[in-house]
Amino acid sequence: MPDKQITVAVPEERVPEFYVWFARFLEAGAGGPPWAAGRRGRGARGLGPQPAPWSAQDAEQAAWLYGKLAPPARELFDLLLDAPGQRFQGNDIAARLGLEKGAHGVAGILAWPGRYARKLGRELPIATEGRADGGTDYFMEPEIAAIFAPQRQRSSRASGAPHSSSGTGDGTR
Numbered sequence: 001m002p003d004k005q006i007t008v009a010v011p012e013e014r015v016p017e018f019y020v021w022f023a024r025f026l027e028a029g030a031g032g033p034p035w036a037a038g039r040r041g042r043g044a045r046g047l048g049p050q051p052a053p054w055s056a057q058d059a060e061q062a063a064w065l066y067g068k069l070a071p072p073a074r075e076l077f078d079l080l081l082d083a084p085g086q087r088f089q090g091n092d093i094a095a096r097l098g099l100e101k102g103a104h105g106v107a108g109i110l111a112w113p114g115r116y117a118r119k120l121g122r123e124l125p126i127a128t129e130g131r132a133d134g135g136t137d138y139f140m141e142p143e144i145a146a147i148f149a150p151q152r153q154r155s156s157r158a159s160g161a162p163h164s165s166s167g168t169g170d171g172t173r
Contacts, residue, residue: 013134015104016135018107022111023110023114026115051123054125054144058120059150061122064120066148066152068112070109072099073110076138080138084141084146088139089103089136090136107136110128125140126140
């Protein structure tokens with residue numbers, strides 16, 4: 001079934017939270033309530049089939065997902081791959097990647113990777129955790145980074161371009 005475009009008004013201070021919720025919504029699939037995931041996690045914990053965690057046997061799936069990433073999502077993955085387990089605030093990531101929409105843009109980047117992960121039956125590889133100040137931290141667990149890091153190298157060799165975890169800095173986003 002084709003996607004339907006929907007526009008909704010969201011309070012400005014809750015836009016990052018909405019994008020994270022929307023990524024979980026896409027990841028959960030039909031019948032899976034994304035709100036059951038709470039403030040930390042990678043996807044739905046409610047009804048419907050549960051996404052499987054990533055394992056060392058998922059190299060081909062990780063390569064496929066990494067290869068599907070748009071440049072901003074790839075840069076987010078690269079940043080987190082370069083610092084496994086380290087938590088980054090949404091605004092810090094936005095500054096590093098040169099995202100004009102700030103933390104809102106970081107949260108929005110997760111929608112398509114969430115959809116791709118769901119298609120594979122896997123959890124979103126990037127974890128999130130709410131902060132006391134209302135922001136969100138983003139990170140990749142070391143064991144998941146160990147699965148994706150070789151795929152980044154593989155993808156770079158295939159394209160002939162070196163990987164980069166920094167933004168263009170030219171304000172084009």
